[in-house]
Amino acid sequence: MKIICIGRNYFDHVKELSNPVPNKPLVFMKPSTALLINNEPLHIPDFTDDLHYEGEIVLHICKNGRHVQPDFVKGYYDKIAFGIDFTARDVQQKCKEKGHPWEIAKAFDKSAGLSKFISVDGLDMKNIKFQTKLNGEIVQDGNTKDLIFDFEYIICYVSQFFKLHVGDLIYTGTPAGVGPVKIGDKLEGSIEGKEMLNCLIK
Numbered sequence: 001m002k003i004i005c006i007g008r009n010y011f012d013h014v015k016e017l018s019n020p021v022p023n024k025p026l027v028f029m030k031p032s033t034a035l036l037i038n039n040e041p042l043h044i045p046d047f048t049d050d051l052h053y054e055g056e057i058v059l060h061i062c063k064n065g066r067h068v069q070p071d072f073v074k075g076y077y078d079k080i081a082f083g084i085d086f087t088a089r090d091v092q093q094k095c096k097e098k099g100h101p102w103e104i105a106k107a108f109d110k111s112a113g114l115s116k117f118i119s120v121d122g123l124d125m126k127n128i129k130f131q132t133k134l135n136g137e138i139v140q141d142g143n144t145k146d147l148i149f150d151f152e153y154i155i156c157y158v159s160q161f162f163k164l165h166v167g168d169l170i171y172t173g174t175p176a177g178v179g180p181v182k183i184g185d186k187l188e189g190s191i192e193g194k195e196m197l198n199c200l201i202k
Contacts, residue, residue, distance in 0.1 A: 002168045003030040003112055004158050005085060009148050009173025016176045025149045025157050028102055030171075034112040036084075041200040042110055044183060048088035051181055051201075054174035055132030055140045055189050058083035059151060060117055061168040068159040073152040076164065080120055082130060082189035082196035083171050084113030089180070112171070115189060115197035123192075125151055132177065133188040142175035149173075 007026040008014050014021050036042055044051050060079040068076055085106065092105035125144060132140035144150070149157070154172060155164070181187065181201045189197040 001032050002162065002165070003032065003034060003171065004162065004168065005030060005106070005171040006149065006154055006173045010142065010146050010175040011148060012146070012176035013174055013178065014148075016178070022148065025154055027158060027161070028106060030107040030112050033109050034107055036086075036110040036113045036199070039198050040110075041202045042086065042113070043202045044181070045088065045108055047108075048091055048105075050088065050090040052087045052089045052178050053132060053134070053139075053181055053187055054085040054087055054178045055130065055142070055187075056083050056085060056174045057081075057128060057130055057144060057172050057191070058114060059155070059170040059172060061155075061164050061170065062166055064163065064165050066159055066163040068156050068164070070152060070156055073155050076155050077151065077170075078120060079117035080123075080128070080191070081117045082115040082191055083169075084132075084187060084189065084197070084199065085171055085174060086111040086113065087178075112169075113187075113189075113197060113199055114169070118191065118194075118196075128191065129193070130189070130191045133190075134179070134181070135186055136188075139179060140175055140177035144172075146175065147173065
């Protein structure tokens with residue numbers, strides 16, 4: 001099982017971090033040890049003083065494929081979840097300054113929060129509302145209509161480089177409103193108003 005992640009995929013998030021708008025999806029990976037499931041708490045790693053949440057929609061791949069073509073792409077995912085891409089922002093900044101990969105800032109153990117899944121049947125994938133709450137306050141109010149690269153494009157693109165397998169996950173990017181967490185904070189994630197995930201920071 002692979003965890004494929006897309007960075008800088010909402011215009012408002014690109015702006016808030018003062019990053020250039022990408023002309024192709026920005027892809028990075030997380031190992032299976034990054035998964036944080038069943039509403040487990042997250043213990044802040046001792047190597048960061050600036051841990052951030054990034055709430056996003058996660059695709060569940062349901063069909064093996066390589067070089068997936070646009071006419072067939074909709075059959076490659078069947079469920080979505082709410083995910084949190086936890087990021088050690090201070091570590092990431094140091095990596096960026098040195099031109100190094102981001103993995104130690106993005107792919108550490110338990111850095112990929114994941115809710116239960118819901119079927120895509122009946123959902124308009126180009127108009128899905130999702131929110132992140134921090135201590136009961138809405139901090140991210142996203143909608144997939146604002147994606148730079150939509151779900152189908154992402155699947156076609158990444159399958160050029162990595163063969164997709166059943167059970168692979170794609171974290172599709174976060175909207176504006178990312179920010180730090182501290183011990184005692186509670187994160188909640190919802191899709192179309194339905195609570196999907198809650199996570200206590202320890």
